[in-house]
Amino acid sequence: MGRLASLEGFEWRSLDSFVARILQVATVVPTTLAVFRAATRYATDFGLTLPDAIVLASTVEHAKTRPPAESKVFANRNPKDFDVRDVIALLAEHECELAVTFEKAWNRIERR
Numbered sequence: 434m435g436r437l438a439s440l441e442g443f444e445w446r447s448l449d450s451f452v453a454r455i456l457q458v459a460t461v462v463p464t465t466l467a468v469f470r471a472a473t474r475y476a477t478d479f480g481l482t483l484p485d486a487i488v489l490a491s492t493v494e495h496a497k498t499r500p501p502a503e504s505k506v507f508a509n510r511n512p513k514d515f516d517v518r519d520v521i522a523l524l525a526e527h528e529c530e531l532a533v534t535f536e537k538a539w540n541r542i543e544r545r
Contacts, residue, residue, distance in 0.1 A: 460495070462491045462492075462494065462495045464487060464491065467494065468487065468490045468491050468494050469487070469490070471490035471493065471494065472486040472487040472489070472490035473486070475489050475490055475523075478519070479514075479517070479519055479520055481514055482514075485514050485515075488509070489507075489515070489520065489523075492507045492529065493523060493524070493527055493529070496524070496527035496528065496529040497527055501528055504541065504542045505527065505528055505529035505530065506529065506530050506531075506532050506538045506541050506542055507524055507529055507530070507531050507532065508532045508534075508535050508537075508538035509531070509532075509533065510533060510534065510535075511533075512533040515531055515533070516531060516533050
């Protein structure tokens, strides 16, 4: 049991280290009342599940707050729900591009 407890401690430290590194560079977009209200509209308008609509609404809200010259890319591996004309148009209104792979997202950011 001692070895298992040690392994769990190692895994916990690794997770803690990983999360700390991510949060040092990440921007956490809060789910505000405005984001939630937009999400309920997007769920209806685009036929999204509420969790997907919250992700989209958070992305749009964040894009609204960023400078126009800044690269804005919505990286999401769910083309079935997000790679559709109306969603792409909504993102484009806020100068945000959809990338359906993380490699494409990186390439678009690097290009700018």
